[in-house]
Amino acid sequence: MTALTRPAPPFSRRRWQLAPGLVFTSLVLVLMGGGLLALILRADSGPSELWQSPYLQGVIRFTAWQASLSVIGSLLIAIPIARALVRQPDLPGRAGLLRLMEMSLVMPTIVAVSGLVAVYGRRGWLAEVTEWAGGSLPWNLYGISGILLAHIFFNAPLAARVMVQTLERVPVSQRRAASQLGLGSWQLWRVLDWPALRPVMPGLAALVFSLCFTSFAIVVTLGGGPGATTIEVAIYQALRFEFDFNRAALLAFVQLLICGGLWWLVFRKNRHQAVLPDQSSSTDTGSLRADSAGWRRTTDRALIGLFALFLALPVLAIALRGVPWLARELTNPRLALWDATFRSLAIALPAGLLAVAITLALLAATSALKPGLPRSLASVSGYLPLIVPPIVLGTGLFLLIQPRLGIQGYGLTVVALINSLMALPFTLQVLRGPFQAMGTPALRVADQLDIRGWYRWRWLQWPRLKRPLALALGYGITLSLGDFGVIALFGSPAQPTLPMLLHQQLGSYQVAAATGTACWLLIFIAALFTLLSRPGRVASRSAMRDTGVTHTGVPHA
Amino acid sequence: MLEIDDLLFRYPGQAPDTPGWHFNVGIREGECVALTGPSGCGKSTLLNLVAGFLAPAGGDMRWQGQNLGPLPPWQRPVTTVFQEQNLFDHLTVAENVGLGLHPGLRLSKTQWSRIEAALETVNLGGLHNQRAGNLSGGQRQRVAVVRALLRPQPVLLLDEPMTGLDDENRTILQDLLLQARDQGKTLALVSHDIRDRQALADREVSDFFQPW
Numbered sequence: 001m002t003a004l005t006r007p008a009p010p011f012s013r014r015r016w017q018l019a020p021g022l023v024f025t026s027l028v029l030v031l032m033g034g035g036l037l038a039l040i041l042r043a044d045s046g047p048s049e050l051w052q053s054p055y056l057q058g059v060i061r062f063t064a065w066q067a068s069l070s071v072i073g074s075l076l077i078a079i080p081i082a083r084a085l086v087r088q089p090d091l092p093g094r095a096g097l098l099r100l101m102e103m104s105l106v107m108p109t110i111v112a113v114s115g116l117v118a119v120y121g122r123r124g125w126l127a128e129v130t131e132w133a134g135g136s137l138p139w140n141l142y143g144i145s146g147i148l149l150a151h152i153f154f155n156a157p158l159a160a161r162v163m164v165q166t167l168e169r170v171p172v173s174q175r176r177a178a179s180q181l182g183l184g185s186w187q188l189w190r191v192l193d194w195p196a197l198r199p200v201m202p203g204l205a206a207l208v209f210s211l212c213f214t215s216f217a218i219v220v221t222l223g224g225g226p227g228a229t230t231i232e233v234a235i236y237q238a239l240r241f242e243f244d245f246n247r248a249a250l251l252a253f254v255q256l257l258i259c260g261g262l263w264w265l266v267f268r269k270n271r272h273q274a275v276l277p278d279q280s281s282s283t284d285t286g287s288l289r290a291d292s293a294g295w296r297r298t299t300d301r302a303l304i305g306l307f308a309l310f311l312a313l314p315v316l317a318i319a320l321r322g323v324p325w326l327a328r329e330l331t332n333p334r335l336a337l338w339d340a341t342f343r344s345l346a347i348a349l350p351a352g353l354l355a356v357a358i359t360l361a362l363l364a365a366t367s368a369l370k371p372g373l374p375r376s377l378a379s380v381s382g383y384l385p386l387i388v389p390p391i392v393l394g395t396g397l398f399l400l401i402q403p404r405l406g407i408q409g410y411g412l413t414v415v416a417l418i419n420s421l422m423a424l425p426f427t428l429q430v431l432r433g434p435f436q437a438m439g440t441p442a443l444r445v446a447d448q449l450d451i452r453g454w455y456r457w458r459w460l461q462w463p464r465l466k467r468p469l470a471l472a473l474g475y476g477i478t479l480s481l482g483d484f485g486v487i488a489l490f491g492s493p494a495q496p497t498l499p500m501l502l503h504q505q506l507g508s509y510q511v512a513a514a515t516g517t518a519c520w521l522l523i524f525i526a527a528l529f530t531l532l533s534r535p536g537r538v539a540s541r542s543a544m545r546d547t548g549v550t551h552t553g554v555p556h557a
Numbered sequence: 558m559l560e561i562d563d564l565l566f567r568y569p570g571q572a573p574d575t576p577g578w579h580f581n582v583g584i585r586e587g588e589c590v591a592l593t594g595p596s597g598c599g600k601s602t603l604l605n606l607v608a609g610f611l612a613p614a615g616g617d618m619r620w621q622g623q624n625l626g627p628l629p630p631w632q633r634p635v636t637t638v639f640q641e642q643n644l645f646d647h648l649t650v651a652e653n654v655g656l657g658l659h660p661g662l663r664l665s666k667t668q669w670s671r672i673e674a675a676l677e678t679v680n681l682g683g684l685h686n687q688r689a690g691n692l693s694g695g696q697r698q699r700v701a702v703v704r705a706l707l708r709p710q711p712v713l714l715l716d717e718p719m720t721g722l723d724d725e726n727r728t729i730l731q732d733l734l735l736q737a738r739d740q741g742k743t744l745a746l747v748s749h750d751i752r753d754r755q756a757l758a759d760r761e762v763s764d765f766f767q768p769w
Contacts, residue, residue, distance in 0.1 A: 009660055441642035444610050450631035455661040463647045 012453025014368060021365020021378055024358045028381040028421060032388055035396030036256075039249030050250050055226060056234075060254055063213055063230040066144060070151035070212040071205050077156040081307050082163035083193060084300040087292035091301065097308050098164065101157035103315075105426065106475060106525060108482025109154070109217035110499045114506055114518040115314025116150055116222075117141060118321060123511065125317060146222035151215065155208045157311060162204055163197060170196045178289070185291035206266045210259045210387055216485040217499070221506060231255045235391050236489060252389045259387035315522070322519025325512050336501060337520060344481055344497040347416045352477030354420035356469060358382075359427040363435045382424040390486045393418050411490045418490075419480035426479060427472040434468040435461070470532040478525050498524075559584040559607070559712060559743060564616035565769050566599075566606060576768035577614070578602060586621075586711070589734075589744035591758035592765055599766045600747040604714040607745070608637050620712065631660075636705040640717040643701035646690030650676065650700050653689050657704035675703045679729055695726030702730055706737050713737065715746045719753050731756045 050056055085094065104112075119125050120141050127137045139145050170192055178192055216232040223229055229237075231251045238247040292300070329335055362382050369375035385393070397414050438446070438460065446456055484499040491500060498521050505514035560583050567577035578599040584590045592600045605611045607618055609630035618625040620634050636657070644653045654672045655662050664672075673685055679699040689697060698718060705713055715734070719727050734757055738744055748754055754761060 006659075439642070441639060442645065444605075444608070444630070444637070445639075445643060445645075447610070447630040448608060448633075448635070448637060449656050450660040451656055452631065452660065459648065459652070459656065459662065460645060 006450070009450060009452045009456075010454040011457075012455075016453065017364045017368040020361035021363070021368075022374065024361050025365070025374075025378045025381045028384060029377065031393045031396035031421075032384065033396070035392035035394070036249070036252065038395050039245055039252060039392070042245035042249070047250055047253075049246060050254070056247070056250070058226065059229050059231060059234045059251070062228060063255075064258070066147055066151070066228075066230070067209050067212040067215075069144075069148055070155060071208045073148060073152045074155035074159050074208050075201075075205065077152060077307075078159035078163055079197075080303060081156070081160040082167060083189075084303050085160070085164050086167045086193075087289055087296065088300050088304065091304065093308075094304075097304065097311075098161065100308070100311050101161040103311075104154045104157050106478040106482070106529070107154075108478075108484070108499055108521060108525075109150070109215075110221065110484045110502050110506075111318065111482065111518045111521050112153060112314060113150055113218055113221045114502060114514050115318045116146070116153060117506070118317035118511075118515055119313045120146075120149065125313070142222055143228050147215075147219055147228065150218040150222060151212045153310070153314070154218075155211060157307075159204055159208060160307075162200060166196055166200050167193060175289075182290045185296070188289060188291055202266050206262050207386075209262060213259055214255065214387065214389065216488070217503075220484075220488070221503060232389055232485065235389055236485075239391065239489065248391060252392050255389055256387060256392075263383075263387060318515050318518045318522060321512065321515040322517075322522075325516035326519055329513075329516060336496070337498075337517060340496050340498045340501040340517075341520070341524075343412070343495060344499075347412055347419065347483075347487075347497060348477045348480035351416040351419040351423065351480035352473050352475075354417070355423040355427045355476035355480075356431075356473050358420065359424060359431050359472060360435070362424075362428065363431060367436060382428045385422045386425045390418050390422060391489055393421055394486065394490055411492065414490050415483075415486050416480070418486045419483050420476065422483070422486065423476040423479045426475045430472040430475060431465070431468055434465055437464065467533075474529050474532040477528060481521065481525060481528075558586060558619075558621065559745070560617070560619045561603070561607070561765070562617040562619075564603075564606060564618060565614040566602060566611065567614055567769070579767045579769035580606070580616070580765055581767075582762055582765035584743055584745055586743050587738065587741050589738050589746060589757050589759050591746045591748065591754040591761045593754070593761050593763045594766065596749075601716050603765065604637065604716050604745060604747060607633075607712075608635050608714055609633050634710050635712040635714050636708050636710045637714040637716060638698070638701050638705050638718040640720050641694070641697070643704075644689040644692075644697050646688065648689060649686050650681065650689055650692070651685035653700055654685075654704045654707060657708045672703075672707065675707055676700070679703055679733060695722045698722060698726065699729060699733075702733055706733065706742070711741070712743045712745070715744060715748070717748055718746075719748065719750065727753070 085091075085097075088094070091097075117124060120137075120139075121127065122137065122141070130137055141149070174192065178188060183191060213230070214232050215230055216236070219228065219230045219233045220236070223233065231254060235248045235251045238244040238251070329337070359382065362378055365378045366375055369378060394414055397417060442460070446452070446460060451460060482499055483497075484503060487497050487500055488503075491497065493500070493504070496504060498517060502514055502517045502521070505511075505517060561580050564580040565577060566580070571577065580599065580603050582590075582592070582603075592603065594600060602611065606613055607625070609625070609628060613626070625633055644650075645656075648656075651669065651672050652662060654676070655664050655669070658664055658668055658672075673682070676682055676685055679702070681696060681699055681703075684692070684696070689700065692700065702718065713734070718734075719730055722730070731753070734744065738757075744757070746754065746757055
């Protein structure tokens with residue numbers, strides 16, 4: 001044959017695509033299985049405690065109860081907000097609000113809690129206003145009301161964001177037809193909105209349910225006593241204070257069963273599309289809805305304004321109270337904040353990088369495998385951390401590493417590793433689409449030209465993945481920076497990370513210091529995202545310049 | 558000679574009671590043959606089988622006596638020009654062509670200037686640093702054909718390469734492909750446009766398939 005003796009591209013063998021992903025898949029599965037097994041083996045009594053202990057039953061009931069209420073509350077708020085946002089595409093500040101709604105993905109729960117306390121707590125803004133008016137707050141933030149408030153604060157915007165995205169994907173032709181027919185609000189709901197939303201609702205409800213079901217930081221700070229404890233918190237208490245492995249194993253099992261069963265139902269019905277917002281934005285601005293004008297315009301704006309206020313107030317409270325404290329204290333080199341910052345970074349940077357690496361490996365393996373069990377395992381293993389309690393992963397890891405090595409800073413290594421696994425569902429969501437964006441035609445051209453292995457990555461994947469990679473890295477680092485669940489289990493209170501420090505400050509009523517720490521963490525995360533989104537901006541600017549040249553410079557040949 | 562002998566194909570997932578395809582055709586070296594037939598008769602399918610994008614259920618494909626069946630797409634002696642999406646939009650024109658010479662763009666200065674010179678011949682000189690995504694449809698097809706011609710692979714599989722182009726671009730491409738044939742390339746053309754077939758094809762074949 002002619003001139004086809006060129007050596008194969010580097011790393012073009014199939015095993016290079018498969019091996020890393022399969023290794024990580026097995027790692028996740030082994031950690032899970034090993035962790036569960038270890039917990040069971042350490043347990044000295046059987047599962048009978050589950051139906052004998054009123055405490056455990058109370059915990060499980062409360063966990064399910066608050067999660068269900070949170071789902072209902074979040075979705076009931078999200079639907080009208082999403083519809084109002086779709087009805088008012090020209091609203092000033094709409095894009096900013098949509099960004100603010102995505103913030104709940106990256107805002108550390110403990111920071112949000114401190115913001116909510118600063119607004120709705122006993123000494124918060126609202127209390128000041130009511131006292132000034134001569135009344136007193138009609139609620140207590142600690143307990144179910146605070147938990148629900150925080151869960152809705154996190155999940156209503158997330159749900160609404162996904163719904164806006166779903167509604168904007170309704171084909172323009174359908175929307176224009178509805179517009180010409182002059183359909184009213186109720187008819188639009190029946191004809192356009194609900195049919196579009198229905199397929200994402202089960203996945204969305206399952207996502208919000210499992211996020212609230214496995215909620216830790218919110219419950220541990222806002223929940224009080226045995227009456228308001230979730231499974232994750234109970235596991236934490238069982239291990240940290242009571243050394244009751246049996247109870248921890250039982251609770252972990254129950255959580256896995258309930259959340260796993262829920263997701264199994266959702267996946268079985270194949271209704272799992274797009275339950276996290278992606279980076280797409282609507283291009284349609286034209287099709288007017290008959291229900292978007294007149295008095296509705298006013299009510300929509302009021303509704304959106306209230307919602308924006310609900311989201312912005314805690315952030316504002318943190319900023320207004322935190323900045324002065326920071327300005328005063330930051331010059332103090334012996335501030336606990338500095339140590340905590342370095343410790344947080346030492347965990348979060350490796351965790352973020354590892355999360356992105358694992359995500360790429362999983363995606364590469366998934367796309368190289370034919371449908372079958374290994375591929376299902378590879379694609380599911382990245383989502384398992386949504387439902388697997390970190391304690392299970394941590395115990396598995398403990399078993400894998402501990403007996404053989406005496407690693408310095410073992411706790412922090414474990415935390416970084418588990419954090420990277422916990423970030424996988426989010427990094428996967430960011431990278432999956434762009435990674436799989438090469439369609440059949442492009443793949444065929446690439447195959448024919450022998451652009452495989454390293455060359456395919458270098459020339460075809462990397463240029464298009466740069467921006468999503470930076471974003472995924474941002475998510476990975478941020479989730480780890482804000483982590484409180486894993487560090488609470490494996491960290492030492494004497495060596496706190498930023499969220500731990502914040503929790504300690506909240507717990508000892510150092511409100512000023514707490515808001516300062518929260519503010520510092522927020523500034524940090526904002527700076528991180530600004531930094532990581534820069535290569536993308538540079539790239540798009542140069543793309544614009546290129547377009548300019550074609551239009552002005554070179555004559556059409 | 559490119560020989561297709563009793564090549565059988567069925568799409569995966571295709572209903573078992575619908576017929577598949579059964580191909581027979583021979584194309585001599587340096588010849589341009591147009592495959593004709595009603596839509597759905599398997600013209601593009603045959604080109605994709607020859608390129609190795611689809612796997613046959615049976616039969617033989619040979620180029621100069623060598624069996625193509627076991628070869629992956631990147632080792633086959635063919636270059637395909639599709640109707641569209643031949644280029645990678647995020648890369649420059651020169652890079653898109655260069656990937657045809659070396660899949661990792663490890664090119665010498667001489668090779669880069671060869672690419673520039675080739676782009677000149679289709680009136681694309683000066684555009685080599687443009688992103689492919691910024692080009693018009695006709696410009697993109699010209700780049701794709703330039704890449705196909707610079708590759709050493711002797712067989713060109715042309716799958717509606719000029720569909721949707723204006724007359725000016727069409728003429729440029731036809732001239733280019735005729736030159737290629739005269740330099741010894743072997744061309745298999747699928748085009749629903751009779752003008753392309755008249756301009757390019759040495760002969761038309763319509764009995765290359767039967768239901769299987």
